[in-house]
Amino acid sequence: MKVAASILAAVIASASSFVVQPQNTRRDTFLSARKPFITGNWKLNPTTKKEAIELATGIANAVSDSSPGDVALFIPYPFLESVESAVDGKVTIGAEFITAEESGAFTGGVSPLMLKSMGIEWALAGHSERRTLNGESDEEINEQCLMLIENGMNVVLCIGETLEEFEKGLVDSVCAIQLKKNLAGVTPEQMKQVTIAYEPVWAIGTGKVATPEIAQDVHKVCRDIIADMYDETVADECRILYGGSVSPESVDGLMAKPDIDGTLVGGASLDDSKFGRIINFETVEE
Numbered sequence: 001m002k003v004a005a006s007i008l009a010a011v012i013a014s015a016s017s018f019v020v021q022p023q024n025t026r027r028d029t030f031l032s033a034r035k036p037f038i039t040g041n042w043k044l045n046p047t048t049k050k051e052a053i054e055l056a057t058g059i060a061n062a063v064s065d066s067s068p069g070d071v072a073l074f075i076p077y078p079f080l081e082s083v084e085s086a087v088d089g090k091v092t093i094g095a096e097f098i099t100a101e102e103s104g105a106f107t108g109g110v111s112p113l114m115l116k117s118m119g120i121e122w123a124l125a126g127h128s129e130r131r132t133l134n135g136e137s138d139e140e141i142n143e144q145c146l147m148l149i150e151n152g153m154n155v156v157l158c159i160g161e162t163l164e165e166f167e168k169g170l171v172d173s174v175c176a177i178q179l180k181k182n183l184a185g186v187t188p189e190q191m192k193q194v195t196i197a198y199e200p201v202w203a204i205g206t207g208k209v210a211t212p213e214i215a216q217d218v219h220k221v222c223r224d225i226i227a228d229m230y231d232e233t234v235a236d237e238c239r240i241l242y243g244g245s246v247s248p249e250s251v252d253g254l255m256a257k258p259d260i261d262g263t264l265v266g267g268a269s270l271d272d273s274k275f276g277r278i279i280n281f282e283t284v285e286e
Ligand code: PEP
Pocket: 041, 043, 199, 203, 204, 205, 206, 207, 243, 244, 245, 246, 264, 265, 266, 267, 268
């Protein structure tokens, strides 16, 4: 408990230097078109290559000319090549993480150069499970983002607060800290290679999806932070995805919100009919 309390105190102290100022002058809705982006994260699933190919084929079959956006799957390394050929260009395939090194004595590591040589051009960075289970720090996540970007690849940077931070009202500050630390050194031009996934940790794998209103508010805050870090154009063009227990039942309401440009889906991306419904979300009137 003492350790948890001191961590929280450190977050609060650190957060105070990243307070987000209200942006009254800023537009409430975006002007530029951001194509929807529906993405899945398979985590440590499925168990076999055969299952991976079947699942990916089912998902690719759900993508049609009338699907509203781009689709990507972030999947375990051993399945990358066979799944990439199974989806036949209908779905972008990416890795779930990288090692921020080009080569050398890093047993178990996978570099962006290795992925690129296989035709893989996307990866996640900063997923909350890697932050907590693998102890990845903001600085390491920043190195991963820079390594991907500098090698011409694209990154989906995952950020988001814990339940304790949510209950303490620290959401805006936590997002500001993570965006500023994880994107340090990324230029405005390089932001074209960056997608943000806002994933409240309390919503991941819990079945507790954030309401569209809560998610919209945080996405707007994140866009304002990006505008402060860069400019309005970079902020308007940056796709910000929501992740956390997205389902066929919740996707339409989330995607109706102006600052929610897509989703990062864990559990439901392991079911081709559920993920197919999410890919083909329906536009609902606000
Ligand atoms: C995730 O893994 O990023 C995720 C959002 O998982 P789930 O959809 O299962 O909550």
